[in-house]
Amino acid sequence: MRAGAKLGFFLLFAPLVLWLGLLIVIPHIDMFLVSIRERIGVAEYQTSLANYLTFFTEPLYLVTFLRTAMMSILATALTLVIGFPVSFYIAKIAKGRLQSALFLLTLVPFYVSELVRTFGWMILLRETGLFSTLLQWLGLADQPVEMLYNDVAMMVGLVYTSMLFMVVPLITTMESLDDSVIEAGYDLGGSGFSVMREIIIPHAMPGIVSGSIIVFMLSLGNYLTPTMLGGKDSLWFTELIYSQFIVRFNWELGAAFGFMLLFLSSLIVWGTLKLTGQTLEKTMG
Amino acid sequence: MTDPILESVSLSKRFGNFVAVDDVSFSVPEGSFFSILGPSGCGKTTIMRMIAGFLEPTSGDILIRGRSILDVPPNKRPVNMVFQHLALFPMMNIEGNIGYGLRRKGMEKAEIAARVGEVLERIGLPGIGKRKVDELSGGQKQRVAIARCMVMEPDVLLLDEPLGALDLKLREHMKIELKQLQSDFGTTFIYITHDQSEALVMSDQIAVMNQGRFEQIGSGRDLYYRPGTAFVAGFVGEANRWRGKVTRAQGGGLQLTTEAGLVITGADHGRGLRVGEEAEIFVRPEAIRIGHAVSDVAHFSNQMSGSVGSLLFNGAASRAMLRPAGGGDEIEVALPQSGEFSALKRGDEVHIGWEAEQANAFAYDPTAAAATAKASGTGGT
Ligand SMILES: Nc1ncnc2c1ncn2[C@@H]1O[C@H](COP(=O)(O)OP(=O)(O)OP(=O)(O)O)[C@@H](O)[C@H]1O
Numbered sequence: 001m002r003a004g005a006k007l008g009f010f011l012l013f014a015p016l017v018l019w020l021g022l023l024i025v026i027p028h029i030d031m032f033l034v035s036i037r038e039r040i041g042v043a044e045y046q047t048s049l050a051n052y053l054t055f056f057t058e059p060l061y062l063v064t065f066l067r068t069a070m071m072s073i074l075a076t077a078l079t080l081v082i083g084f085p086v087s088f089y090i091a092k093i094a095k096g097r098l099q100s101a102l103f104l105l106t107l108v109p110f111y112v113s114e115l116v117r118t119f120g121w122m123i124l125l126r127e128t129g130l131f132s133t134l135l136q137w138l139g140l141a142d143q144p145v146e147m148l149y150n151d152v153a154m155m156v157g158l159v160y161t162s163m164l165f166m167v168v169p170l171i172t173t174m175e176s177l178d179d180s181v182i183e184a185g186y187d188l189g190g191s192g193f194s195v196m197r198e199i200i201i202p203h204a205m206p207g208i209v210s211g212s213i214i215v216f217m218l219s220l221g222n223y224l225t226p227t228m229l230g231g232k233d234s235l236w237f238t239e240l241i242y243s244q245f246i247v248r249f250n251w252e253l254g255a256a257f258g259f260m261l262l263f264l265s266s267l268i269v270w271g272t273l274k275l276t277g278q279t280l281e282k283t284m285g
Numbered sequence: 286m287t288d289p290i291l292e293s294v295s296l297s298k299r300f301g302n303f304v305a306v307d308d309v310s311f312s313v314p315e316g317s318f319f320s321i322l323g324p325s326g327c328g329k330t331t332i333m334r335m336i337a338g339f340l341e342p343t344s345g346d347i348l349i350r351g352r353s354i355l356d357v358p359p360n361k362r363p364v365n366m367v368f369q370h371l372a373l374f375p376m377m378n379i380e381g382n383i384g385y386g387l388r389r390k391g392m393e394k395a396e397i398a399a400r401v402g403e404v405l406e407r408i409g410l411p412g413i414g415k416r417k418v419d420e421l422s423g424g425q426k427q428r429v430a431i432a433r434c435m436v437m438e439p440d441v442l443l444l445d446e447p448l449g450a451l452d453l454k455l456r457e458h459m460k461i462e463l464k465q466l467q468s469d470f471g472t473t474f475i476y477i478t479h480d481q482s483e484a485l486v487m488s489d490q491i492a493v494m495n496q497g498r499f500e501q502i503g504s505g506r507d508l509y510y511r512p513g514t515a516f517v518a519g520f521v522g523e524a525n526r527w528r529g530k531v532t533r534a535q536g537g538g539l540q541l542t543t544e545a546g547l548v549i550t551g552a553d554h555g556r557g558l559r560v561g562e563e564a565e566i567f568v569r570p571e572a573i574r575i576g577h578a579v580s581d582v583a584h585f586s587n588q589m590s591g592s593v594g595s596l597l598f599n600g601a602a603s604r605a606m607l608r609p610a611g612g613g614d615e616i617e618v619a620l621p622q623s624g625e626f627s628a629l630k631r632g633d634e635v636h637i638g639w640e641a642e643q644a645n646a647f648a649y650d651p652t653a654a655a656a657t658a659k660a661s662g663t664g665g666t
């Protein structure tokens with residue numbers, strides 16, 4: 001019986017262990033080993049931190065990283081600001097069939113692959129696209145307008161891609177708030193604003209935190225959207241990693257960049273959690 | 286009599302075609318304890334939510350101190366509500382919960398702290414201000430929910446079955462405590478319950494509600510001894526009931542013959558029942574006198590004999606179920622507390638009798654009969 005239980009335990013955990021081990025732990029160890037070696041000749045390597053040094057001494061890399069981080073934070077904030085009212089409406093105001101229908105609608109864009117979705121934005125925003133034609137037809141522009149390949153287009157794409165990952169945790173936490181608690185807030189003299197600030201937002205905090213972490217990480221690690229919608233100036237850090245690995249065959253530097261991305265993004269998340277007085281346990285609980 | 290603090294005038298609420306509250310009028314004097322008693326789903330919460338401002342009446346008016354409050358939003362109304370499931374704010378500690386309303390009023394921090402401390406003292410829970418909501422017991426949460434409203438010094442406090450979630454023992458205790466709190470603070474309470482003993486113990490006035498309408502408003506004593514409708518007679522307190530045809534009516538007295546041929550005399554207390562009409566008679570178990578010999582009950586206008594079917598021992602409220610000699614349903618009889626019948630056994634022959642005056646007769650109303658039959662499952666304790 002005991003042996004059977006043990007076997008069951010191993011069988012149940014095998015997929016998780018395999019997944020973590022094969023796809024996350026082992027590649028990362030290997031990546032780390034690659035990142036701390038320096039090429040000194042043809043097929044000749046030595047252990048050093050030179051790659052990491054490059055990251056900090058070459059302004060382009062650091063600036064690109066900071067820019068990417070700032071843009072990701074902005075994308076996260078925008079997603080939160082847009083997603084919160086939507087989630088509130090779906091969780092607390094819409095009732096019955098309307099509620100399920102709206103929730104389903106937020107999922108619909110994700111039935112389509114990210115590539116196609118991003119391409120959709122290109123169709124809308126390009127010079128010969130829908131918006132440009134519409135503006136000309138309305139007489140608001142007298143020549144084709146290019147709305148692609150800039151930070152705004154990229155931001156639109158990022159927010160759009162991330163929305164679901166913000167809305168789902170928000171709806172889940174807000175749905176768990178009893179309607180009568182909100183009513184009690186009004187009953188005791190609260191205005192819409194104070195009920196939102198003192199009751200709804202504190203209650204939704206775990207959802208806000210987990211949604212923001214997911215969106216931030218997804219934006220930071222996004223490759224497709226910045227590449228397709230962003231312009232020459234909107235270089236994304238993942239594009240740097242890609243070019244090191246694929247274009248320049250400099251796996252060592254690419255691996256170091258990858259590690260810096262992991263490390264710095266974790267640092268940002270940790271710092272924000274500390275700053276807002278949240279803990280990961282509270283978010284998960 | 287003081288002026289009414291709260292008045293409801295022909296208040297109605299429809300949800301689509303369904304009438305949840307139907308032309309309800311009442312007025313509550315300042316400082317009194319007013320209960321609304323009715324079976325589940327009769328529209329009690331709907332009335333409360335209209336007073337609190339969370340629902341708009343379909344028609345009718347609500348007045349506080351003579352002024353309509355229909356245009357006043359919920360956060361500006363001088364009423365506060367203790368919710369059916371309390372609805373304490375889990376994201377705040379006890380202090381935060383109780384101080385919430387005062388903060389909304391823009392009161393000074395020091396003043397708030399003083400008031401919160403004072404009210405905690407008053408509900409007998411000093412020093413729990415820093416605790417979290419889920420660190421309290423059910424009864425403590427209960428008191429905090431009431432304190433949270435009481436610090437607001439509302440004109441009217443609405444309580445929606447606040448004891449529903451508590452276990453029986455605590456409920457009994459809180460009943461007394463609530464009444465105590467109400468007279469201490471001198472606040473007007475409107476209290477909803479489907480438990481008649483809660484209503485009877487605490488209230489100055491009780492409105493009995495059924496299917497969206499008020500059946501009767503009166504003191505507990507009125508409702509118990511002078512029920513105005515068949516529904517009230519069946520819902521408030523326990524009663525033996527017989528249904529049959531009126532075979533004689535004279536002055537206030539009348540005679541009813543059941544299908545089984547049993548003849549019962551009763552009184553219609555001015556309801557004007559006529560011969561040939563279908564009627565119901567209600568007799569309370571404690572209105573029935575029990576005796577060992579026929580002579581013990583000879584002076585009553587109704588007399589019967591029967592054998593003891595079963596005994597329900599419940600201390601002072603013990604009952605005997607009698608099988609009438611002439612057949613028919615068992616009759617519930619209260620046993621005197623003198624201990625005279627403590628040796629009663631199953632199968633013993635006894636004689637019972639009651640005054641016609643104590644037998645309340647009503648015209649038979651099938652909807653009320655159905656409602657009380659359904660309600661008796663949830664009502665009573
Ligand atoms: N928003 C609504 N839409 C439709 N019907 C409703 C709505 N709210 C309440 N009702 C109906 O109105 C009736 C009265 O409801 P209410 O909540 O007032 O009952 P209650 O007397 O408080 O019952 P309980 O003792 O079970 O709390 C019920 O039949 C209910 O189904």
Ligand SMILES: [Mg+2]
Binds near residue numbers: 329331369445
């Ligand atoms: Mg209710």
